[in-house]
Amino acid sequence: MADAAPPEAPTPADFTFAPLSPVSFLSRAAAVFGERTAIVDGELTFTYAEFHQRSGQLTAALADLGVQPGDRVAALCANSHVMLELHHGVPGFGAVLVPLNIRLSEAELGYILEHSGATLLVATAEFAEAARTIADAAGIRVIVAGGADDEYEALLTTATAPVWRDADERGLLAINYTSGTTGRPKGVMYHHRGAYLQSLAMAYHTGIGPGSAYLWTLPMFHCDGWCFPWALTAAGATHVCLRAIDTAQIWRHLTEDGITHFSAAPTVLTMIAEDPAAATLDHxxxxTTGGAPPSPSLLARMADLGVEVTHLYGLTETFGPIAVNQWQPEWDAGDADARALLKARQGIGNISAGLLRVVTPDGDDVPADGATEGELVARGNNVMLGYYRDPDATAGATVNGWLRTGDVAVMHPDGYAEIRDRSKDVIISGGENIASVEVERVLDSHPDVVESAVVARPDDRWGEVPVAYVTVRHGADLCADALVEFAREHLARFKVPKHVVFAELPKTSTGKIQKNVLRRQVEQGDAS
Amino acid sequence: MADAAPPEAPTPADFTFAPLSPVSFLSRAAAVFGERTAIVDGELTFTYAEFHQRSGQLTAALADLGVQPGDRVAALCANSHVMLELHHGVPGFGAVLVPLNIRLSEAELGYILEHSGATLLVATAEFAEAARTIADAAGIRVIVAGGADDEYEALLTTATAPVWRDADERGLLAINYTSGTTGRPKGVMYHHRGAYLQSLAMAYHTGIGPGSAYLWTLPMFHCDGWCFPWALTAAGATHVCLRAIDTAQIWRHLTEDGITHFSAAPTVLTMIAEDPAAATLDHxxxxTTGGAPPSPSLLARMADLGVEVTHLYGLTETFGPIAVNQWQPEWDAGDADARALLKARQGIGNISAGLLRVVTPDGDDVPADGATEGELVARGNNVMLGYYRDPDATAGATVNGWLRTGDVAVMHPDGYAEIRDRSKDVIISGGENIASVEVERVLDSHPDVVESAVVARPDDRWGEVPVAYVTVRHGADLCADALVEFAREHLARFKVPKHVVFAELPKTSTGKIQKNVLRRQVEQGDAS
Incomplete structure (x- = not known):
């Protein structure tokens, strides 16, 4: 073979290195899954060859528009082919994607546009008006996709040659702004290497392949859709876009479109289970669920419907699910309650994330006894580069070189972590800690309860006492005394809610219950 | 959170980077699969906690023995807990593993010891005698594991503190010697990053998890067992060691031990199917098979037995299987012959390997028409760093920055590659490569031989076996048996010609031996 070596024989580095970038999955999919259906978006469908071609046209359009590598391109988009193309074309061009939460106010969106320094905004037609308003205020160009005058499609049609750039694997891929429980949103910086490895982990843990069809119930703007825009492409699976959460529509997809996978917060799973169309699936x-542990009653209900639930856990700062409740086969032997307790644990670092730890304020491991509380921390490739333009917040996010999650957890003897409470959800009553999730799990197990949220009410005698907000099943006849009595049967006395409010629960766009809203109501005398 | 930042707040790099090394999977497995069975090796079993602890003791033993980071540690081992520990302890310590093919002759092994500059040899008891002989000749220390005086176990028992070193991800992990096509074995340099990504690809494509049990029919010395020593550990699966190929034993494992996965060349699959104990499995x-495409009849036979076969393809230079015959669900609709034709294709680059290409001698893509032949080439992270101490061979292994596989292939319109003809001078016997030139060089060194040519003869049991055409010096009195005996002294048994034909060799006008003519003669029954 040496005879055949060209005079300009390359050095080993040429053939033994490729930068890790999730964008690379698309060219592979176009080559080897070219005729497979990549995207279903209403009446539109695109093959992987078309998806790749269109994303290439998008890179050309970006060049035509004068976008430079490193520029930020913001997206105000429904789950759609447009958002999938942006996830590939923008970083593939070398620019940085800034996905915007569609539920934010114009003021909040304007802040993010300004803070990120985005020079271009792409919006789907649903959000054209808000997009024009905030882009005008920021003095940047807006491109609307869809509708009568489809600017996005026109740009793609007239675009010149694709401009795909090799990634710097530790370079900036996207900035995902956190909803920010306190203060202004922070811009979480994603790198190519992290998104690539997280995509492989998601593909591995969910077992997706060319035969899979994923229903996009999870918003793509949320942690870049937990990296599924890339993981599904790596697997050659089909993206089925859902532009808005509509449980009747979800059931049509589940029963008629061969959906094999989807992701949703427990609250969304509850809505799906409560839909009148809910019926046991034939496959x-x-x-995958996250944001809160699925309750035993929800798990039982989903199992009845033919839905297998995997519990994942993560933060915007960790590319979505850095932890997975990796199920072990021996656990099948337990009864439903034992299985639900095991499944409620957030679990272990995913296959590419390495180890998670639970540490003291000084950064030392707590004993793995399933009882001693500490803070869950993470590190490694599946962690953000830091907060954009905010070195102080970045420095404050770590302890001894590990990223703080802000979540209070215990480490079980088997190495599985379990969150006992989001830091703010610890209720301290008479010197005893109460994990609100523990109380909620009991309330949720009542046959007449759809869901519940437990928060602290300041109390002169005990410091704090738990108050429960509860949504009751339609048509049920449940009174507060009966529910409190039920709770007493399952909980230590100090953990039993001192007051029950029957109400619809306020939620974020991603389906998380807004406990801060409930706390404010409590402070304003709602539950006294 | 900023208030809690320690004064020595780390920079982002601290929490957002971990070197990619397959060794890292073991500490994760010890933490989260600690009580699961990691290894079954005859009567011995070890949990993941024990596997990790023992590998740590091995790092300590290496330090005690004076091994330095970067030193080469050779292994002459059966598939065993020892070999698995070496795969983690040696690179975990920062040294370089040199797995030796147990079927090589002492002369061949001696060459590799010398070329690699190994300073230590670890052998399992089956190979103690050969190990002592070659280590003595090389003047290096040998440690024998098992047997009456278990030196390996004694070293682990008395070892001091573990010495785990962080990997340089593009640094040297192992050197795997290949028989190659040009005579002397070449040392294929594996890097940590490549083995990590290949491990993730193997875990993804085989769907292994904590419920899986993998029977080690594949030799671990062969491409580091296709990276399964690490992939299975990442998945928390059980390694079931098979110290020698024994089909009755394989059937006992399949029927009694809950085996879910194994890998074997088609010839080994055939032996398994032909065993008297062969019967349809209840699970x-x-x-996974490789080395040659599985035949339609073999696929049908395996399906009858309850064994699902995935066809993989790769080289020592690509960490084992860089290609996977990724099955697409629509293909199930074809009849058995159509399915077998599809399955015979080597397929697509695996999920972490990127694209494969089929190119002309100038490095341009051939048309993807399923007919135009070219050479299959690869590049990226799942490709070796180069050949150890052989820059010429390294340079000669590439064309335009892509690694040449030496295999003649076509590219189908759907992006799947199919090998039409292997590099013609490689004979694959029982899953092992034989370089015909290497055999010829030995035959030619016999004083009575003028020249020789070695070609493959199809063989029901081994796939192929080598046949030698030999021209004898005028007046010499050499018989076939004597020449075979001579070859045995210099070559591994599987490389020794199974048949010798004394004849004038057919040549072109320019004097090149026409092996195609000899192959045709063999096919017509010349050497049966």
């Missing part, structure tokens, strides 16, 4: 569907 | 077993 197993795999759901 | 599906997943087999």
């Amino acid at each position: 197993t569907v795999h759901a | 599906t077993v997943h087999a």
Whole structure:
């Protein structure tokens, strides 16, 4: 073979290195899954060859528009082919994607546009008006996709040659702004290497392949859709876009479109289970859930419907799910309650994330006894580069070189972590800690309860006492005394809610219950 | 959170980077699969906690023995807990593993010891005698594991503190010697990053998890067992060691030990199917095969037995299987012959390997028409760093920055590659490569031989076996048996010609031996 070496024989580095970038999955999919259906978005469908071609046209359009590598391109988009193309074309061109939460106010969106320094905004037609308003205020160009005058499609049609750039694997891929429980949103910086490895982990843990069809119930703007825009492309699976959460529509997709996988917060799973169309599926569907542990009653209900639930856990700062409740086969032997307790644990670092730890304020491991509380921390490739333009917040996010999650957890003897409470959800009553999730799990197990949220009410005698907000099943006849009595049967006395409010629960766009809203109501005398 | 930042707040790099090394999977497995069975090796079993602890003791033993980071540690081992520990302890310590093919002759092994500059040899008891002989000749220390005086176990028992070193991800992990096509074995340099990504790809494509049990029919010395020593550990699966190929034993494992996965060349699959104990399994077993495409009749036979076969393809230079015959669900609709044709294709680059290409001698893509032949080439992270101490061979291994596989292939319109003809001078016997030139060089060194040519003869049991055409010096009195005996002294048994034909060799006008003519003669029954 040496005879055949060209005079300009390359050095080893040429053939033994490729930068890790999730964008690379698309060219591979176009080559080897070219005729497979990549995207279903209403009446539109695109093959992987078309998806790749259109994303290439998008890179050309970006060049035509004068976008430079490193520029930030913001997206105010429904789950759509447009958002999938942006996830590939923008970083593939070398620019940085800034996905915007569609539920934010114009003031909040304007802040993010300004803070990120985005020079271009792409919006789907649903959000054209808000997009024009905030882009005008920021003095930047807006491109609307869809509708009567489809600017996005026109740009793609007239675009010149694609401009794909090799990634710097530790370079900036996207900035995902956190909803920010306190203060202004912070811009979480994603790098190519992290998104690539997280995509492989998601593909591995969910078992997706060319035969899979994923229903996009999870918003793509949320942690870049937990990296599924890239993971599904790596697997050659089909993206089925859902532009808005509509449980009747979800059931049509589940029953008629061969959906095999989807992701949703427990509250969204509850809505799906409560829909009148809910019925046992004729094939197993795999759901990944996160944001809160699924309750035993929800798990039982989903199992009845033919939906297998995997519990994942993560933060915007960790590319979505850095932890997975990796199920172990021996656990099948337990009864439903034992299985639900095991499944409620956030679990272990995913296959590419390495180890998670639970540490003291000084950064030392707590004993792995399933009882001693500490803070869950993470590190490694599946962690953000830091907060954009905010070195102080970045420095404050770590302890001894590990990223703080802000979540209070215990480490079980088997190495699985379990969150006992989001830091703010610890209720301290008479010197005893109460994990609000523990109380909620009991309330949720009542047959007449759809869901519940437990928060602290300041109390002169005990410091704080737990108050429960509860949504009751339609048509049920449940009174507060009966529910409190039920709770007493399952909980230590100090953990039993001192007051029950029957109400719809306020939620974020991603389906998380807004406990801060409930706390404010409590402070304003709602539950006294 | 900023208030809690320690004064020595780390920079982002601290929490957002971990070197990619397959060794890292073991500490994760010890933490989260600690009580699961990691290894079954005859009567011995070890949990993941024990596997990790023992590998740590091995790092300590290496330090005690004076091994330095970067030193080469050779292994002459059966598939065993020892070999698995070496795969983690040696690179975990920062040294370089040199797995030796147990079927090589002492002369061949001696060459590799010398070329690699190994300073230590670890052998399992089956190979103690050969190990002592070659280590003595090389003047290096040998440690024998097992047997009456278990030196390995004694070293682990008395070892002091573990010495785990962080990897340089593009640094040297192992050197795997290949028989190659040009005579002397070449040392293929594996890097940590490549083995990590290949491990993730193997875990993804085989769907292994904590419920899986993998039977080690594949030799661990062969491409580091296709990276399964690490992939299975990442998945928390069980390694079931098979110290020698024994089909009755394989059937006992398949029927009694809950085996879910194994890997074997088609010739080994055939032996398994032909064993008297062969019977339909009560659970599906997943087999990955490579080295040659599985035949339609073999696929049908394996399906009858309950074994699902995935066809993989790769080289020592690509960490084992860089290609996977990724099955697409629509293909199930074809009849058995159509399915077998599809399955015979080597397929697509695996999920972390990127694209494969089929190119002209100038490095341009051939048309993807399923007919135009070219050479299959690869590049990226799943490709070796180069050949150890052989820059010429390294340079000669590439064309335009892509690694040449030496295999003649076509590219189908759907992006799947199919090998039409292997590099013609490689004979694959029982899954092992034989370089015909290497055999010829030995035959030619016999004083009575003028010249020789070695070609493959198809063989039901081994796939192929080598046949030698030999021209004898005028007046010499050499018989076939004597020449075979001579070859045995210099070559591994599987490389020794199974048949010798004394004849004038057919040549072109320019004097090149026409092996195609000899191959045709063999096919017509010349050497049966």
